[in-house]
Amino acid sequence: MSRHGGFSLSRWWSIVGKEFLQLRRDRVTFAMIVGLPIIQMALFGYAINTAPKHLDTAIISSDNTTITRSFIWAMRNSEYFKFVGELPNEAAGREALAQGKVLFVVSIPAGFTRQLLRGERPALLIEADATDSTATATAISALNGITQSVIQKELTGPLAPLAGAPAPFEVKVHQLYNPENITQYNVVPGLMGVILALTMVMMTSLAITRERERGTMENLLAMPATPLEVMTGKILPYIGIGLIQATIILLGARFVFDVPLFGDIGAVYLVVLLFVAANLTVGITLSSLAQNQLQAVQLTIFYFLPNLLLSGFMFPFQGMPAWAQVLGNLLPLTYFNRLIRGIMLKGNGWIESWPSVWPLIVFTLVVMLIAVKTYRRTLD
Amino acid sequence: MTTAANADFAIDVQGLHKHFGQKHVVNNVSLQVRRGEIFGFLGPNGSGKTTTIRMMCGLLKPDSGSGTCLGYDILRQSAAIKCSVGYMTQRFSFWDDLTIAENLDFVARIYGIPNRRETVRQTIADLGLTGRARQLAGELSGGWKQRMALAACMLHNPKLLLLDEPTAGVDPKARRDFWDELQGLAASGISVLVSTHYMDEASRCHKLAYIAYGKLLAQGTAAEVIAQQNLSSWAIYGDRLIELQNILRNQPGVDQTVIFGDGLHVSGLDAAALERSVQAVIADKALRAAKIDTGLEDVFIYMMSGTADNFRGET
Ligand SMILES: Nc1ncnc2c1ncn2[C@@H]1O[C@H](COP(=O)(O)OP(=O)(O)OP(=O)(O)O)[C@@H](O)[C@H]1O
Numbered sequence: 001m002s003r004h005g006g007f008s009l010s011r012w013w014s015i016v017g018k019e020f021l022q023l024r025r026d027r028v029t030f031a032m033i034v035g036l037p038i039i040q041m042a043l044f045g046y047a048i049n050t051a052p053k054h055l056d057t058a059i060i061s062s063d064n065t066t067i068t069r070s071f072i073w074a075m076r077n078s079e080y081f082k083f084v085g086e087l088p089n090e091a092a093g094r095e096a097l098a099q100g101k102v103l104f105v106v107s108i109p110a111g112f113t114r115q116l117l118r119g120e121r122p123a124l125l126i127e128a129d130a131t132d133s134t135a136t137a138t139a140i141s142a143l144n145g146i147t148q149s150v151i152q153k154e155l156t157g158p159l160a161p162l163a164g165a166p167a168p169f170e171v172k173v174h175q176l177y178n179p180e181n182i183t184q185y186n187v188v189p190g191l192m193g194v195i196l197a198l199t200m201v202m203m204t205s206l207a208i209t210r211e212r213e214r215g216t217m218e219n220l221l222a223m224p225a226t227p228l229e230v231m232t233g234k235i236l237p238y239i240g241i242g243l244i245q246a247t248i249i250l251l252g253a254r255f256v257f258d259v260p261l262f263g264d265i266g267a268v269y270l271v272v273l274l275f276v277a278a279n280l281t282v283g284i285t286l287s288s289l290a291q292n293q294l295q296a297v298q299l300t301i302f303y304f305l306p307n308l309l310l311s312g313f314m315f316p317f318q319g320m321p322a323w324a325q326v327l328g329n330l331l332p333l334t335y336f337n338r339l340i341r342g343i344m345l346k347g348n349g350w351i352e353s354w355p356s357v358w359p360l361i362v363f364t365l366v367v368m369l370i371a372v373k374t375y376r377r378t379l380d
Numbered sequence: 381m382t383t384a385a386n387a388d389f390a391i392d393v394q395g396l397h398k399h400f401g402q403k404h405v406v407n408n409v410s411l412q413v414r415r416g417e418i419f420g421f422l423g424p425n426g427s428g429k430t431t432t433i434r435m436m437c438g439l440l441k442p443d444s445g446s447g448t449c450l451g452y453d454i455l456r457q458s459a460a461i462k463c464s465v466g467y468m469t470q471r472f473s474f475w476d477d478l479t480i481a482e483n484l485d486f487v488a489r490i491y492g493i494p495n496r497r498e499t500v501r502q503t504i505a506d507l508g509l510t511g512r513a514r515q516l517a518g519e520l521s522g523g524w525k526q527r528m529a530l531a532a533c534m535l536h537n538p539k540l541l542l543l544d545e546p547t548a549g550v551d552p553k554a555r556r557d558f559w560d561e562l563q564g565l566a567a568s569g570i571s572v573l574v575s576t577h578y579m580d581e582a583s584r585c586h587k588l589a590y591i592a593y594g595k596l597l598a599q600g601t602a603a604e605v606i607a608q609q610n611l612s613s614w615a616i617y618g619d620r621l622i623e624l625q626n627i628l629r630n631q632p633g634v635d636q637t638v639i640f641g642d643g644l645h646v647s648g649l650d651a652a653a654l655e656r657s658v659q660a661v662i663a664d665k666a667l668r669a670a671k672i673d674t675g676l677e678d679v680f681i682y683m684m685s686g687t688a689d690n691f692r693g694e695t
């Protein structure tokens with residue numbers, strides 16, 4: 001009996017082989033696998049600038065006076081910055097930036113006001129996470145105006161002489177991770193997730209509905225292959241395709257757009273595999289819902305659009321309204337974007353990556369459960 | 381594991397029911413097919429033949445009913461059934477974008493056939509397709525697709541064949557060869573359930589079942605099925621049979637009139653009334669009438685019209 005019911009490696013392998021043969025004959029699909037990443041990279045290599053507001057900012061304050069409070073108030077008033085908390089020291093600030101909890105950390109050094117009044121031109125330090133340079137650039141350029149307004153407001157009366165040029169204090173901006181504000185740094189790694197999400201979901205949902213639509217599923221179901229063998233055998237080739245696409249983009253990133261890779265290349269591929277798994281489970285679930293290939297494509301697009309728009313790829317995540325962020329936080333691409341940008345541009349390791357890794361794992365497990373539950377073992 | 385209780389029967393199902401939405405597609409069907417028997421499954425389009433066959437090999441779950449296939453429970457042991465049954469679908473269901481050789485090789489791998497390459501090569505040679513083994517299956521003509529599918533579903537030497545209109549679109553010579561082969565297989569102990577619309581094929585079956593609108597109307601040998609209906613038949617030969625048919629249709633005792641190539645067949649339940657009507661009609665014309673044995677086709681057409689009131693609206 002176990003011969004019939006259990007998982008048979010040779011049967012599974014024959015399904016994998018068949019899928020490869022069919023894929024090899026399907027020129028259009030093949031062109032899409034290779035062409036999509038290349039065309040998208042060319043198109044999105046030059047992204048549109050946007051000016052998001054209310055970006056999460058943390059503060060490390062070692063000097064709490066009227067002047068520093070006025071500066072913070074002016075930053076908040078500009079609407080570009082939103083203060084979300086106070087951190088004890090620089091290390092905590094760096095950590096918050098690396099994990100993507102905040103985009104800016106404002107450090108006010110001890111004795112800032114005293115030095116200012118003595119005319120020593122102290123410096124305020126603002127560290128910015130510039131990976132998503134479209135998000136931070138406008139806010140940073142607004143800092144000049146903010147500084148001026150504080151000077152005019154606070155340095156009046158007896159302090160007025162300090163207000164002359166040069167400015168009595170300095171605002172030093174450290175752009176971390178992407179100091180030159182190159183949008184490609186952000187867009188190109190993000191593109192990897194977009195392309196993987198689209199092709200993985202579309203290909204798997206099509207691969208399974210195609211069998212149903214052409215009537216070959218009836219044949220397959222009448223043979224001794226188990227649903228698990230069929231399902232996993234059919235999707236294995238697409239894992240390979242995902243890795244090929246990721247490699248194309250990594251090569252493009254490296255050699256065409258000069259995007260640095262600070263993190264571990266192994267970590268990049270591990271994260272890619274995890275993301276591919278998440279999307280394959282989505283693809284299988286969609287294939288159970290779709291009656292035919294057209295519906296499979298429509299469902300794929302239905303899934304893909306929010307991923308594209310709300311994951312922080314198109315628009316900076318921090319700049320989206322709260323409800324959109326909530327939705328975005330349910331999408332695997334959001335986490336993948338954070339992971340891949342973090343690893344490539346910040347050199348993040350496992351500790352910094354974990355907050356985005358576990359949601360992906362949970363997502364995959366939950367959707368896999370749905371996929372297994374909805375998988376049709378019969379023609380009903 | 382085999383169950384001794386049903387050792388005689390390759391198929392033994394009772395009270396199968398299946399609904400699609402509101403439609404009662406299979407209604408209380410019970411079938412018994414002995415080992416080594418060729419069992420013909422007949423019925424008009426949409427009568428539920430394919431649906432019944434699918435339930436037997438675990439492709440559809442019956443709403444109710446039970447039974448065994450080769451001793452395995454059709455509800456719980458479909459995995460085991462699939463290993464020893466060869467099912468040929470009505471619609472061509474092999475992969476158009478694989479070659480003939482690749483299709484057969486895939487099937488052979490899935491069933492774990494020993495000596496795979498040789499078996500596949502031999503099967504292709506038997507089909508007479510050796511020169512075209514590398515042709516895509518989708519490029520075959522309809523009849524050749526059918527023949528390839530048939531060969532594929534017999535590749536693993538199944539003990540039971542479920543064939544859903546296997547010879548639809550196949551030329552007469554190939555059809556005869558196929559039936560000769562089926563009879564050879566049956567003689568060696570393999571059981572066959574075959575659905576068909578061809579009367580010559582029906583008459584080559586050991587047993588027949590006739591289904592209409594999901595209900596099994598008759599079951600048994602061809603002679604039994606004919607006898608069950610109690611029809612007497614006359615054949616009328618001559619000219620202008622269509623006019624004659626219109627006249628006869630409304631005469632007492634006439635339940636059915638059909639024009640065949642050789643003449644007008646008139647059948648009815650009431651033999652005496654039928655004879656009187658036939659004799660009266662031909663009396664003053666240059667026509668010849670003879671009492672004939674009721675044929676299978678007469679019976680099937682009679683059964684089909686008799687159940688027309690069960691018709692629930694086809695889609
Ligand atoms: N998947 C399905 N969903 C809904 N209705 C179905 C489905 N499959 C079959 N039917 C309906 O069930 C009825 C029986 O269909 P089935 O295919 O079993 O007939 P059949 O006897 O094989 O006919 P044919 O001789 O034309 O092959 C038909 O009315 C058909 O419309």
Ligand SMILES: [Mg+2]
Binds near residue numbers: 544
């Ligand atoms: Mg049918």
